[in-house]
Ligand SMILES: Nc1ncnc2c1ncn2[C@@H]1O[C@H](COP(=O)(O)OP(=O)(O)OP(=O)(O)O)[C@@H](O)[C@H]1O
């Protein structure tokens with residue numbers, strides 16, 4: 001589903017590379033965890049997957065279902081099934097969350113040549129999914145992310161994801177800022193979406209999340225490179241020993 | 252390239268003329284009265300079959316106009332207007348004053364149909380939802396071509412006709428109220444209008460009557476080098492209510508056209524007037540060529556106790572907008588409201604706002620202004636709130652928000668506050684925000700196109716004002732705003 005080959009990227013010509021040769025293949029049905037120290041390039045990788053324009057790709061390629069993803073606009077990628085749950089979700093004043101959800105869903109449907117969902121059908125779907133994530137209808141009437149607590153923002157991201165039913169889900173530190181109960185609720189929401197057709201890349205600092213969302217593969221990203229790949233046990237090992245060994249390896 | 256940067260570049264590259272109403276109607280037209288002179292005024296007045304007192308009123312205004320200077324305090328710039336090069340009269344040949352629908356030239360009916368304006372009474376009458384009926388006065392260049400639903404309104408006692416007809420048919424009402432809110436010498440453009448006003452609407456709602464339907468006027472400038480000087484007068488007698496909407500469009504022409512209107516509203520005891528405008532005059536092309544100069548004086552007089560006047564405006568067109576719909580809160584407990592959305596794109600210049608003049612006791616006013624600037628446009632809110640000595644307990648709340656799209660446009664807020672009464676409480680809030688690259692990226696990541704993203708954010712921004720519009724026009728206004736900003740995105 002996702003093939004990243006020797007990806008190099010930087011911010012601007014005079015800056016050092018942030019990503020320095022990433023190779024990563026994620027197959028349908030798989031869940032990959034990406035861990036790594038602060039500033040190692042995890043969010044950068046997720047932004048590049050989503051098509052943020054601040055970065056210059058100097059080498060390498062990304063294939064999404066066999067297609068050259070770097071040629072696609074962010075909204076085309078979204079319609080093709082790429083979803084990013086942001087580490088820091090953006091506030092959109094004046095736009096009710098519900099309105100945003102409807103506009104996003106129908107924009108994607110339109111891009112795929114489907115009819116817009118009728119309002120009753122839409123409401124029914126949203127209500128059910130919001131209830132699963134313990135999100136109140138009142139919150140959905142508020143402007144998107146404006147004044148939401150850290151945890152509410154993250155839950156709203158997962159609500160969007162479950163509504164849009166993407167093929168590739170990239171979750172950037174969705175667990176940070178969640179209380180213990182919310183972590184469980186959000187993880188259940190994510191697990192519900194696991195399916196043989198869907199792939200996930202879960203970026204996190206804490207192995208605790210991986211107790212809930214059990215990954216098939218765990219990668220360690222350090223200084224812009226994947227320096228170690230293993231199974232769930234790798235996360236446990238990192239929890240015990242930290243990144244010291246790998247930071248040296250990347251230098 | 253960040254999304255917003257791209258937006259700006261596209262504004263430069265793309266023709267901002269998404270203007271749908273830029274077509275010209277091919278119709279035989281009579282054009283006359285070139286240059287600003289006594290002869291012109293007499294010609295106009297004769298064309299309209301006006302009584303002597305009206306002609307004299309105009310001539311007096313003309314004499315005063317000749318002594319006045321064009322104001323220069325607004326944040327707009329444009330080359331000098333040569334008033335002697337303009338025509339002051341243009342009318343479709345087939346029109347000899349307002350007629351019934353079946354007598355109207357089909358070419359004109361087709362024009363209004365193309366503009367999406369419902370002139371056909373029968374169809375609407377047969378409709379299943381009678382509550383959505385709207386009576387329309389259609390003004391084409393200098394004359395009113397038709398006014399619909401007149402008979403039905405008359406049954407309720409409401410007079411709705413062209414101002415020319417009112418001058419002839421209801422001289423006492425016109426004499427009593429014309430110029431009573433905007434005096435002949437109020438300002439340069441108002442004085443000009445008083446001398447050469449062409450047509451517009453007249454509304455009289457008698458005591459205790461709630462007008463049974465929305466009233467509206469659609470102004471269309473068609474002819475070249477012709478000024479349009481609309482004059483509208485609305486009188487709401489004690490305890491009456493009326494909601495009125497005006498819409499404006501013009502063809503796409505390379506030269507600038509002048510529109511200098513005067514609108515006067517009078518609300519007596521316990522009366523309420525709701526006046527809404529969707530202004531979509533041709534704004535000019537991407538290089539700032541052509542477009543309407545819109546110099547307008549609109550003022551409402553809350554003359555009676557507990558009266559209320561509210562102005563709602565959606566301003567998307569015109570090369571230059573100079574417009575300050577105001578309220579004089581004369582009656583005790585009267586209330587004035589001003590809700591405004593002003594969109595500027597391309598090379599448009601907007602200087603608009605309101606004046607709330609508190610004279611009576613316990614008067615209150617509310618101002619909500621939303622300015623959106625894109626392209627290389629300049630958008631200024633200019634407002635005055637004043638309380639006079641006797642205006643005890645005057646209250647005002649003002650909220651002025653500006654939204655910028657791109658880096659080359661400007662938003663300016665110029666509030667003036669004057670209070671001569673210690674018990675007056677005036678509150679003012681202002682914000683300026685931008686559509687950020689991060690917001691655009693977030694929306695795009697969720698599958699919205701750049702245009703959909705801007706429309707969504709802008710609609711969120713203007714929501715409070717859109718809600719003030721009559722339901723039938725809210726959707727139209729929202730669409731219009733998106734279209735006006737179309738040049739600002741991909
Ligand atoms: N727009 C930018 N301008 C300058 N530097 C940037 C920019 N974006 C990222 N960087 C730098 O690139 C590096 C990688 O940042 P990134 O946000 O990808 O790290 P991360 O692995 O997600 O860290 P964290 O765990 O703290 O979220 C950091 O050194 C960061 O400062």
Ligand SMILES: [Mg+2]
Pocket residue numbers: 042043044087172173
């Ligand atoms: Mg990060």
